[in-house]
Amino acid sequence: MTVRTRFAPSPTGFLHIGGARTALFSWAYARKHQGDFILRIEDTDVARSTPEAVQAILDGMNWLGLSWDEGPFYQMQRMERYKEVIQKLLDEGKAYHCYCSKEELDALRESQMQQNLKPRYDGRWRPELGKELPARPEGVSPVVRFKNPQTGNVVWNDLVKGQISIANEELDDLIIARGDGTPTYNFCVVVDDWEMGITQVIRGDDHVNNTPRQINMLVALGAAIPQYAHLSMILGDDGQKLSKRHGAVSVMQYDEDGYLPEAVLNYLGRLGWSHGDDEIFSMEQFCAWFDLDHITPSAAQFNTEKLKWLNAHYIKQADIARLAQDIKQRLVKLEVDTTAGPNLTAVIQLYRERANTLNELAASVAYFYQKPAIDPAAVEKHITPDILPIIKAMVVELAKIEWTTEAIHGVIEKMVTENSLKFPKVAMPLRVMITGGAQSPSIDAVMALLGAEEVLSRISTFAD
């Protein structure tokens, strides 16, 4: 049987890091087994679903490169089918109408809570042999409830958490269609997972408690039961739960912040899953290795530092033309014009090993295209009065040479030797004059790239 997995987000917000990992794992599982990965948009909550959110999710998936084989399917477009199945269940006596008002239900829930009971529907409209149902109230459009088994246990072997068993006594007759006839989440999931032939349901573990209900419905429908793999959640950097109010950001924010998608993917792949001691792997490698056996059942805390480390790694590996393209855009946002000035590719080559993010890389390279911001502390420390005459002498020498790194290096070396100095004594003030600060790659290489005219101009503002 071919493997078929799905990612089924509800379009009530962007694709966040937890959803992205769920999608990644589902995707990788399908890839690993030459199966199909299906994207399904669960938009039955009309009040909260938005087309913008749908687009945001699609954008996130595309940025990460998680491509789907089927879909996106939209549940709102499958209404007729859900209603047919509900009618079937009704006809077979596996579901029934319930005329309880929300107020009644609230009161019931409250009194159960007060008695320290698990709040649940008491089955007052559940038809039973020889049982007399309440009189139907006027003008109430009933909801449809699924007739859940009342005895026995629902047991499944969760591919991540192991065997889980829940007593049917803990469950109640859930609503599968609202008063207006629209089906609810738990029901749509069941119909879709069934009809889309999903073989492995990989999802967040906030769905563990829905699983027994879904299995019961699948059984009632005579459908095959898929395997389930429940992923534990991802906590924020501070160990706190991620929520819209706290720490949950769109994966696209990582793009904004200068992370490469392959770094995010690699990081997410390693968060809650392992392949021995392997830390760095391509998606190709990940798909070949991925399995459900090595997923950690406990929650994982997100660690931005480690993501940065991976990002730095991938910046070093990335195709230079792609980097140049990207950095150019980021410089535009910083209002830096790269059309004049040194070759951007060469500049990036010089800097790529020093950056954790693309934003850092862009910012650190800006001084090649505009006058640098001057760090006063660096000026005070390195541009001392005693060195100025030597710098001035060096300017004269620099004017004579062919403008290459080697030749520039030779000039600095010459000044160092002639004045019996250490190399940094000359290099540091130069660095500050040219880059504005005390950190940069080899100053001779920087000078070579920047060009003689600009270098001399920058020096002259300090040494004239």
Place this chain on the structure above:
RNA sequence: GUCCCCAUCGUCUAGAGGCCUAGGACACCUCCCUUUCACGGAGGCGACCGGGGUUCGAAUCCCCGUGGGGACGCCA
């Protein structure tokens, strides 16, 4: 409250009863490299939640406790 789940360095994790004096990675510290800062290299610090069992032997299996999380919607 009820039910379900989880528990190894600060963090992500390896670990399938002896290979564990518990391994790797990020972070941190030291040293080396060096033209500053990074990169890179070599070291270092640092953990099996507690208590009972089972066993010749437990990080690993079982029970209890503790702690954390999730679920209990005409949300998904």
